[in-house]
Amino acid sequence: xxxxxxxxxxxxxxxxxxxxxxxxxxxxxxxxxxxxxxxxxxxxxxxxxxxxxxxxxxxxxxxxxxxxxxxxxxxxxxxxxxxxxxxxxxxxxxxxxxxxxxxxxxxxxxxxxxxxxxxxxxxxxxxxxxxxxxxxxxxxxxxxxxxxxxxxxxxxxxxxxxxxxxxxxxxxxxxxxxxxxxxxxxxxxxxxxxxxxxxxxxxxxxxxxxxxxxxxxxxxxxxxxxxxxxxxxxxxxxxxxxxxxxxxxxxxxxxxxxxxxxxxxxxxxxxxxxxxxxxxxxxxxxxxxxxxxxxxxxxxxxxxxxxxxxxxxxxxxxxxxxxxxxxxxxxxxxxxxxxxxxxxxxxxxxxxxxxxxxxxxxxxxxxxxxxxxxxxxxxxxxxxxxxxxxxxxxxxxxxxxxxxxxxxxxxxxxxxxxxxxxxxxxxxxxxxxxxxxxxxxxxxxxxxxxxxxxxxxxxxxxxxxxxxxxxxxxxxxxxxxxxxxxxxxxxxxxxxxxxxxxxxxxxxxxxxxxxxxxxxxxxxxxxxxxxxxxxxxxxxxxxxxxxxxxxxxxxxxxxxxxxxxxxxxxxxxxxxxxxxxxxxxxxxxxxxxxxxxxxxxxxxxxxxxxxxxxxxxxxxxxxxxxxxxxxxxxxxxxxxxxxxxxxxxxxxxxxxxxxxxxxxxxxxxxxxxxxxxxxxxxxxxxxxxxxxxxxxxxxxxxxxxx
Amino acid sequence: xxxxxxxxxxxxxxxxxxxxxxxxxxxxxxxxxxxxxxxxxxxxxxxxxxxxxxxxxxxxxxxxxxxxxxxxxxxxxxxxxxxxxxxxxxxxxxxxxxxxxxxxxxxxxxxxxxxxxxxxxxxxxxxxxxxxxxxxxxxxxxxxxxxxxxxxxxxxxxxxxxxxxxxxxxxxxxxxxxxxxxxxxxxxxxxxxxxxxxxxxxxxxx
Numbered sequence: 007x008x009x010x011x012x013x014x015x016x017x018x019x020x021x022x023x024x025x026x027x028x029x030x031x032x033x034x035x036x037x038x039x040x041x042x043x044x045x046x047x048x049x050x051x052x053x054x055x056x057x058x059x060x061x062x063x064x065x066x067x068x069x070x071x072x073x074x075x076x077x078x079x080x081x082x083x084x085x086x087x088x089x090x091x092x093x094x095x096x097x098x099x100x101x102x103x104x105x106x107x108x109x110x111x112x113x114x115x116x117x118x119x120x121x122x123x124x125x126x127x128x129x130x131x132x133x134x135x136x137x138x139x140x141x142x143x144x145x146x147x148x149x150x151x152x153x154x155x156x157x158x159x160x161x162x163x164x165x166x167x168x169x170x171x172x173x174x175x176x177x178x179x180x181x182x183x184x185x186x187x188x189x190x191x192x193x194x195x196x197x198x199x200x201x202x203x204x205x206x207x208x209x210x211x212x213x214x215x216x217x218x219x220x221x222x223x224x225x226x227x228x229x230x231x232x233x234x235x236x237x238x239x240x241x242x243x244x245x246x247x248x249x250x251x252x253x254x255x256x257x258x259x260x261x262x263x264x265x266x267x268x269x270x271x272x273x274x275x276x277x278x279x280x281x282x283x284x285x286x287x288x289x290x291x292x293x294x295x296x297x298x299x300x301x302x303x304x305x306x307x308x309x310x311x312x313x314x315x316x317x318x319x320x321x322x323x324x325x326x327x328x329x330x331x332x333x334x335x336x337x338x339x340x341x342x343x344x345x346x347x348x349x350x351x352x353x354x355x356x357x358x359x360x361x362x363x364x365x366x367x368x369x370x371x372x373x374x375x376x377x378x379x380x381x382x383x384x385x386x387x388x389x390x391x392x393x394x395x396x397x398x399x400x401x402x403x404x405x406x407x408x409x410x411x412x413x414x415x416x417x418x419x420x421x422x423x424x425x426x427x428x429x430x431x432x433x434x435x436x437x438x439x440x441x442x443x444x445x446x447x448x449x450x451x452x453x454x455x456x457x458x459x460x461x462x463x464x465x466x467x468x469x470x471x472x473x474x475x476x477x478x479x480x481x482x483x484x485x486x487x488x489x490x491x492x493x494x495x496x497x498x499x500x501x502x503x504x505x506x507x508x509x510x511x512x513x514x515x516x517x518x519x520x521x522x523x524x525x526x527x528x529x530x531x532x533x534x535x536x537x538x539x540x541x542x543x544x545x546x547x548x549x550x551x552x553x554x555x556x557x558x559x560x561x562x563x564x565x566x567x568x569x570x571x572x573x574x575x576x577x578x579x580x581x582x583x584x585x586x587x588x589x590x591x592x593x594x595x596x597x598x599x600x601x602x603x604x605x606x607x608x609x610x611x612x613x614x615x616x617x618x619x620x621x622x623x624x625x626x627x628x629x630x631x632x633x634x635x636x637x638x639x640x641x642x643x644x645x646x647x648x649x650x651x652x653x654x655x656x657x658x659x660x661x662x663x664x665x666x667x668x669x670x671x672x673x674x675x676x677x678x679x680x681x682x683x684x685x686x687x688x689x690x691x692x693x694x695x696x697x698x699x700x701x702x703x704x705x706x707x708x709x710x711x712x
Numbered sequence: 713x714x715x716x717x718x719x720x721x722x723x724x725x726x727x728x729x730x731x732x733x734x735x736x737x738x739x740x741x742x743x744x745x746x747x748x749x750x751x752x753x754x755x756x757x758x759x760x761x762x763x764x765x766x767x768x769x770x771x772x773x774x775x776x777x778x779x780x781x782x783x784x785x786x787x788x789x790x791x792x793x794x795x796x797x798x799x800x801x802x803x804x805x806x807x808x809x810x811x812x813x814x815x816x817x818x819x820x821x822x823x824x825x826x827x828x829x830x831x832x833x834x835x836x837x838x839x840x841x842x843x844x845x846x847x848x849x850x851x852x853x854x855x856x857x858x859x860x861x862x863x864x865x866x867x868x869x870x871x872x873x874x875x876x877x878x879x880x881x882x883x884x885x886x887x888x889x890x891x892x893x894x895x896x897x898x899x900x901x902x903x904x905x906x907x908x909x910x911x912x913x914x915x916x917x918x
Contacts, residue, residue, distance in 0.1 A: 075768055075769065075771070075772040075808075075812065076772055076775055076811075076812035076813075076816060078772060078776075079776070080773065080776050080780075080907070080910055081910065083769055083772050083773050083776065083887065084886060084887065084888060084910065085886065086765075086769050086886070086887065216883065527815065589816075589817075670905065670906060670909040
């Protein structure tokens with residue numbers, strides 16, 4: 007065993023023969039990756055669908071100052087709220103946080119077919135396709151298949167897994183035609199959304215039933231989506247009651263392995279859902295919406311077999327199904343005040359990396375917004391969430407306990423104080439939470455917003471955010487890999503163990519600043535910078551070697567246990583420029599920088615690229631044609647610890663699409679994605695050593711509406 | 713055999729204290745600011761002409777309509793003569809509408825905004841915005857407007873009843889519009905199918 011330890015200590019890696027390929031995995035790195043991977047328990051966040059100074063940025067993409075309102079099309083104008091949730095009409099340009107919005111126009115121009123795809127061109131967001139159905143998506147760093155620092159909500163319903171610490175992206179299948187916008191807040195959203203909104207918040211907001219009336223049929227057919235068919239019908243039940251329902255069938259082909267072979271990562275399934283909006287009176291709005299899905303995914307599972315002395319790679323079929331329902335009632339009590347009640351129930355049975363979870367979540371929350379005097383605008387709320395997770399043992403994971411029950415209580419208040427009316431505001435706020443794992447959490451923050459004129463905005467922020475430990479970090483035990491100890495020696499196995507003694511959340515103190523300027527009515531520039539200080543980080547300690555007789559055969563066990571107490575910091579920023587070159591041509595460019603370092607091992611962050619550059623061009627041509635294109639450079643993923651070559655090199659991606667609208671009824675589009683690149687790797691999954699590459703993709707989409 | 717090796721250095725002991733100190737200071741700042749600023753709530757209301765969001769959006773719509781409506785050629789002196797938007801009597805847009813049309817062209821045409829008080833003035837505009845409460849004045853000018861092929865835009869039920877062409881309606885918190893195509897055709901205007909398609913209702917010749 008000393009031998010093993012010495013090997014780990016000196017070389018820092020071991021060989022895990024695997025499916026014929028020799029994978030070099032460095033143990034503490036692997037452990038740390040799994041820490042990101044694994045995660046989560048207990049409480050979560052309270053979703054605040056819409057409020058607060060920047061949440062309303064948020065809920066209201068709107069309130070473009072006149073200069074930009076004139077740039078909007080009639081369709082866009084029809085979606086501009088007259089009375090934003092924030093009576094202050096804080097808007098994107100004047101929000102005191104780093105916010106970006108993916109609009110339905112972006113979605114249709116670029117033919118984004120999933121939420122992660124739609125996030126690819128958002129500054130500060132790292133999107134990497136692990137395989138056909140799994141994604142790594144994170145804001146400002148620490149990316150992984152379960153990126154536990156980024157909170158994701160769909161119409162106010164949190165889809166952050168309370169056991170794995172992250173999002174099951176493959177099951178988040180809102181039809182893209184139904185999405186009104188996706189708001190991405192970079193930096194902590196903890197004062198409103200609470201725990202786990204550490205590095206960012208992604209809000210997916212769907213269109214109201216009223217905006218999706220009539221019959222819509224969309225058929226996509228291509229080299230990967232083969233096919234995807236969505237039928238949606240929206241109608242009115244008389245008066246101010248509108249509804250819609252959709253059904254989607256999709257079949258996605260396999261991607262490729264580095265040697266060009268099929269990766270076995272196909273997926274197909276059904277999704278269906280509905281939304282009902284009613285306005286029984288001018289001051290009341292009711293929304294009821296629900297979804298269901300049933301998916302089948304091809305997956306490669308790596309099972310360490312000490313009895314065989316090898317790692318078995320199994321191609322398995324994994325099934326996921328789930329349902330959710332959400333109701334919301336908003337009552338506007340005056341021009342400047344309103345309250346709302348929202349409740350949701352979410353049930354899913356998801357599979358990932360050879361393990362699975364059956365989860366039920368019930369959530370209810372109340373929000374209230376009102377002014378005090380003429381200078382203060384208060385948003386407050388309280389909520390309760392109950393999560394019940396069942397985690398059956400599998401060939402790679404066991405959970406102690408296997409039943410997880412969590413009660414989360416929360417309350418928050420935020421005040422927007424006008425120091426100088428319409429010019430200078432101070433926005434203090436705080437969230438208080440209590441969960442069963444870490445007890446009380448207090449997440450305060452303060453922002454300062456200065457708008458010297460309608461063409462400039464300067465903001466500053468200081469925020470404390472927390473991430474509650476994931477069940478994977480407190481209760482799971484994963485068998486990671488089998489390895490040979492020495493020629494003819496006993497087999498060995500690497501395992502990761504959660505640590506029930508972890509009772510503190512990870513903490514972040516984030517310092518942010520941003521500046522926006524519209525030098526001319528055609529150009530707008532947005533710059534944001536951040537410095538993040540993390541403490542109480544949970545990581546896996548280097549492996550401890552033991553020789554064990556049980557289970558048989560006797561073998562070396564390298565056990566790495568989750569430990570609290572790590573620290574780290576990161577800094578960086580994003581610059582984005584929008585330029586309306588002519589009435590018919592728009593260019594959008596952005597650059598994102600991220601540097602991070604974590605202690606005690608003094609490692610560079612290995613999970614997200616340091617540099618990203620995006621460039622998009624939207625060109626309207628005569629006769630109903632549209633030509634849209636994008637270029638993206640995604641830097642390599644830094645891995646200073648590994649003596650092996652960079653696991654994920656940088657890549658350049660080019661997308662091009664031509665859309666034709668011969669009449670208001672029909673739309674035909676042809677898109678090429680990753681053009682000129684046969685295939686590239688975007689991410690190395692931590693759950694399997696199999697690398698799956700993203701191929702060039704050609705797709706045709708026909709939409710018919712009446 | 714269960715000998716353990718901790719290969720990682722232990723966390724330094726001072727770290728927790730450090731983070732506690734940081735947390736305390738942050739809290740103190742937030743609480744301090746909260747207390748300091750509370751009395752400001754009783755401050756004076758903000759002054760200045762703030763144009764309501766509704767009218768900002770309506771202004772952008774009015775400008776947009778110029779792209780979807782074709783006037784008879786005799787309404788323009790030349791191919792690059794401006795499109796003139798008139799606002800009847802009382803301007804609810806403040807400077808918003810003027811700001812939107814400034815530096816923007818529709819084809820070769822610039823767009824101008826003018827105040828309108830008389831039927832004679834109304835004959836010079838291409839679009840006339842009739843605010844709520846001014847429908848009666850529009851009725852007085854009705855014949856002049858029709859003869860001059862003016863696209864009337866308003867925002868009230870009464871406006872629609874009096875034969876206004878495009879009527880803004882508020883649908884929840886969104887601005888939508890209805891089109892009286894019959895009245896538009898009477899005025900000799902061609903309204904594009906795309907715009908008709910976006911209208912919540914279109915009144916056609918029965």
